[in-house]
Amino acid sequence: xxxxxxxxxxxTFSIRQFGQKHFKSFVEINFIKDKExxxxxxxxxxxxxxxxxxxxxxxxxxxxxxxxxFLDEVQKCPEAVTYIKFLVDEGSYRYVLSGSxxxxxxxxxxxxxxxxxxxxxxxxxxxxxxLEANGVSSEIVAHLRQCFVERKSPDxxxxxxxxxxxxxxxxxxxxxxxxxxxVDTNDLKSVMDEQAKIIVEYKRDVTxxxxxxxxxxxxxxxxxxxxxNKQNKRFYxxxxxxxxCLDRVEDDFVWLKEAGVAIPAFNVDxxxxxxxxxxxxxxxxxxxNDVGLLAYLYMDGIQLKILNDELDINFGSVxxxxxxxxxxxxxxxxxxxxxxxxxxxxxxxxxxVEQGGRVLPIEAKSGENCESHVALTKLMRAPEYGIDExxxxxxxxxxxxVSGIVYYPIYFLMFIRPVALPxxxxxxx
Numbered sequence: 063x064x065x066x067x068x069x070x071x072x073x074t075f076s077i078r079q080f081g082q083k084h085f086k087s088f089v090e091i092n093f094i095k096d097k098e099x100x101x102x103x104x105x106x107x108x109x110x111x112x113x114x115x116x117x118x119x120x121x122x123x124x125x126x127x128x129x130x131x132f133l134d135e136v137q138k139c140p141e142a143v144t145y146i147k148f149l150v151d152e153g154s155y156r157y158v159l160s161g162s163x164x165x166x167x168x169x170x171x172x173x174x175x176x177x178x179x180x181x182x183x184x185x186x187x188x189x190x191x192x193l194e195a196n197g198v199s200s201e202i203v204a205h206l207r208q209c210f211v212e213r214k215s216p217d218x219x220x221x222x223x224x225x226x227x228x229x230x231x232x233x234x235x236x237x238x239x240x241x242x243x244x245v246d247t248n249d250l251k252s253v254m255d256e257q258a259k260i261i262v263e264y265k266r267d268v269t270x271x272x273x274x275x276x277x278x279x280x281x282x283x284x285x286x287x288x289x290x291n292k293q294n295k296r297f298y299x300x301x302x303x304x305x306x307c308l309d310r311v312e313d314d315f316v317w318l319k320e321a322g323v324a325i326p327a328f329n330v331d332x333x334x335x336x337x338x339x340x341x342x343x344x345x346x347x348x349x350x351n352d353v354g355l356l357a358y359l360y361m362d363g364i365q366l367k368i369l370n371d372e373l374d375i376n377f378g379s380v381x382x383x384x385x386x387x388x389x390x391x392x393x394x395x396x397x398x399x400x401x402x403x404x405x406x407x408x409x410x411x412x413x414x415v416e417q418g419g420r421v422l423p424i425e426a427k428s429g430e431n432c433e434s435h436v437a438l439t440k441l442m443r444a445p446e447y448g449i450d451e452x453x454x455x456x457x458x459x460x461x462x463x464v465s466g467i468v469y470y471p472i473y474f475l476m477f478i479r480p481v482a483l484p485x486x487x488x489x490x491x
Contacts, residue, residue, distance in 0.1 A: 063141075063157075063158050063159070063160065063179065063180050063181070063182060064097070064136075064158075064160070064179050064180070064181045064182075064323070065159070065160040065181075065182055065184060066160070066161075066181060066182070066183045066184070067076060067162075067181075067183050067184035067185060067265050067322055067474050068162065068185075068264075068322030068323050069260070069264065069322075070237050070238070070239060070260045070263060070322060071184045071186055071237065071238065071268070071322075072158075072184065072187060072238040073160045073161075073184050073218055074134055074160060075426055077132055077134075077158055077160060077239070078090070079130070080130075081130040081132055081158070082158070082170075084130075085128060085129060085130040085156070086125055086128040086129070086387070087122055087123050087124065087125045087128055087129040087130070088122070088129070088132065089120040089121065089122040089129065089130075089131055089132065090120075090123065090132040090134060091116075091119070091120065091131075091132070091133050091134065091163065091390055091473045092134045092135050092210050092253060092305050092347050093133070093135045093136060093137075093138040093139040093161075094134075094138055094141075095146070096119070096133040096214070098119065098305060100138065100139045100141075100349075101115070101124050102115040102116055102142075103139055103140055103141035103142045103144075103145055106141075106145065108148065109145060109148040109149050109151070109152045110152070111134045112145055112148075113148065113149070113152070115133070118455075118462070119339050124154075124155065125331055126154040126155065126483065127155075129154075129155045129156070130155070130156045130158060131141070131155050131156070131157050131158075131159050131436070132157075132159075132160070133146060133157065133158070133159045133160075134159075134161060135161045135162070136159045136160065136161045137159075137161040137162065137163050138161070141164075143159065143161065143175065144175075144180075146159070146175045146178055146179055147175035147178040147179075150175070150178045151178075151180075151319070153184075155482065158380065159179075162267070162321075162322075163267055163320075163321050163429075172299075176394055183319070183322075184349050185236070185351070185387075185390065185391040186235060186236030186237050186238075186351065186352045186354075186387070186463060187236035187238065187241055187386075188236060188387070188388055188391045188392070189231055189236075189388065189473060189475070189476055190476045191236070191297070192231050192234075192236055192241060194246075195241050195242075195245055196227060196230075196245060198224075198227065201202070202220060202223075202224075203476075204349055205217070205220060206220070206224070206473070206474070206476070206477075207244045207476075207477055209474075210278075210470070210474045210476075210477040211466065212392065213463060213479075214461055215459050215460050215461045216459055216461075216471065218459055221459035221471060222459075224473050225371075225457060225473070226469075228384075228459065228472065229368050229369050229371060230244075230369065231352060231353070231354070232353055232354070232368050232380050232384065233253070233356050233357050233365045233368055233369060234250075234253050235352040235353050235355055235358075236300070236352055236354065236387070237256070237260055237352055237354060237357075239256045239259075239260070240253050240256045240257055240260070240354055243255075244254045250296055250365055253354075254300065254358055254365075256341060256432070257354060257358040258358070260355065260380065261355065261358070262378065263360070264283070264321075264323050265280060265283075266342055267321065268280055268283075268360060274313075274439060279317060279318065282315065282348075283318060283324070283488075286348050286349070286350055286356070286359075287356055287359045287360050288349075289347075289348065290347070290348075290349065290356070290379035290382065290383065291379050295339075303364015313475075314447060315348070316345075317385075320398070320401065322351055322398070323350070323351050324349065324350060324351060325348070325349040325350070325351060325386045325387065325390055325398065325399070325400065326346050326347070326349075326398075326399045326400075327347040327348075327399070327400045327401060327402050327413070328341045328343060328345065328346045328399055328400075328401055328402075329341075329345035329346065329347060329401070329402055329403065329404050330342065330401050330402075330403055330404075331413065332403075332447065333403050333411070333414050333421045333423065333441065333447050333449060334394070334421060334447065335389060335416050335419060335420065335421055336416065337401045337414060337416055337421065338470065339398055345404070347402065349382070349383045349385065349386040350383060350387075350437070352387065353383045353384045355447045356379070356380065356383050364491075368380065372445060377428035377429075378426075378429075380429050381426040381427075381428040381455075381472065382412060382426050384426075384472075384475075385412070385413060385424065385455065385472075385475060386400060387425045388475045388476070389413065389415060389424075389475075392479050392480070393479065393480045394480060395415075396417075400413060401413070401414045401415070403423070403441070407440075408437055408444065409436060409437025409440060409441075410437055410439045411423045411424075411425065411437055411438060411441060412424060412425050412426050413425075413426075415478075415480075416480075417457065417478075417480060417481055418480075418481035418483075420449075420451075421438075421447070422439060422451065422452065422453065423438060423449060423452040423453070424452070424453045424454075424455065424478075425438055425453070425454045425455065426454040426455050426456075426472065427454055427455065427457075428452055428456075428457065432454055432456035432457075432458065432469060433454075433464075433469075435467075436468065438452055439467075442465065442466055442467065449466075451465075451466050451468065452466065452467050452468070453468050453469075453478070454467055454469050454470070455470055455471070455472040455474065455475055456469060456470075456471065456472060457471070457472060458471065459471055
């Protein structure tokens with residue numbers, strides 16, 4: 063198995079926990095810390111040669127049938143990915159691979175072992191996991207889930223408490239180190255220190271590339287908070303390159319997406335399935351992979367204003383970044399990207415997702431008047447699109463449905479998931 067994801071989302075920790083619990087022997091090689099280990103795979107004759115070299119460099123016993131071999135920071139040794147097919151065929155051990163920047167650095171692997179290696183992507187903790195980490199009982203989450211399914215309002219006391227946790231999540235985010243620091247200390251300054259370290263790690267990754275690309279990547283990343291704070295939240299290319307040409311900076315945005323540090327949302331020509339075919343690559347928004355990092359980059363005391371729900375700040379960008387982050391973590395979007403809709407005739411809809419063969423529009427409303435959505439109303443009335451339902455996520459506990467538009471508390475986003483295929487999908491002519 064190959065575990066991908068951005069830095070600091072807990073890949074290594076989770077793999078160690080799993081390996082030590084479920085295998086009699088667990089051995090680990092880190093290709094950054096142990097540069098000599100790269101020689102295990104470089105210029106090896108065959109898989110037997112690889113296993114012989116492994117037994118010489120690992121700390122621990124290699125027990126056939128009972129050992130999990132963990133190859134970490136595998137982007138530094140792409141030959142390891144090439145050899146996995148042969149090692150799996152050999153059959154003595156199980157293998158798990160991980161690392162950062164895999165989407166960026168493993169594109170040139172000579173032979174990707176299709177059919178021999180499953181992939182899973184890790185993300186920062188989503189809001190439901192954040193509640194669990196902070197001791198919110200499963201009974202509370204079950205009550206909220208039932209309210210979502212039955213479309214009824216949650217208990218007012220429960221709603222107020224969960225909204226306080228949501229505002230806390232906007233500040234802390236879902237990076238495991240930041241969440242753990244909050245759980246241990248309740249000290250937001252300490253949390254921000256952890257977030258600062260993560261930002262430094264991201265910027266350190268950028269410094270591995272040539273000077274011109276490095277400067278553009280840093281500029282794009284630093285511009286995300288200010289671009290999201292604009293009225294339409296669209297990323298303007300002219301803020302990065304004077305000519306505003308996508309082909310001049312497209313690779314930079316792809317790098318940020320593949321590195322897992324940014325989430326692009328592309329505009330579509332029309333809200334019809336499949337959304338991917340209607341994507342306009344030159345019109346997009348860019349969100350950060352973690353809403354807590356967004357709040358950190360805003361700085362200027364915004365954390366306390368968020369926690370106090372002060373009305374004099376614009377929560378729109380924070381709400382939308384939260385929605386983007388949750389949708390990606392729940393499996394919406396293809397290849398790490400999601401969608402929104404904007405047209406001169408209709409207006410702009412915050413998000414569109416595909417769910418069970420239909421298009422589901424989602425609006426995130428941070429203000430007091432959550433029923434003000436001219437564009438969404440126009441979209442629902444357009445017969446050529448055939449959209450029969452939409453969600454408006456807001457800060458109020460009252461759940462209701464008006465003309466196909468369902469008003470939900472924003473934290474109900476926890477339960478919005480893609481429709482899963484059945485275990486078997488048999489078709490005969």
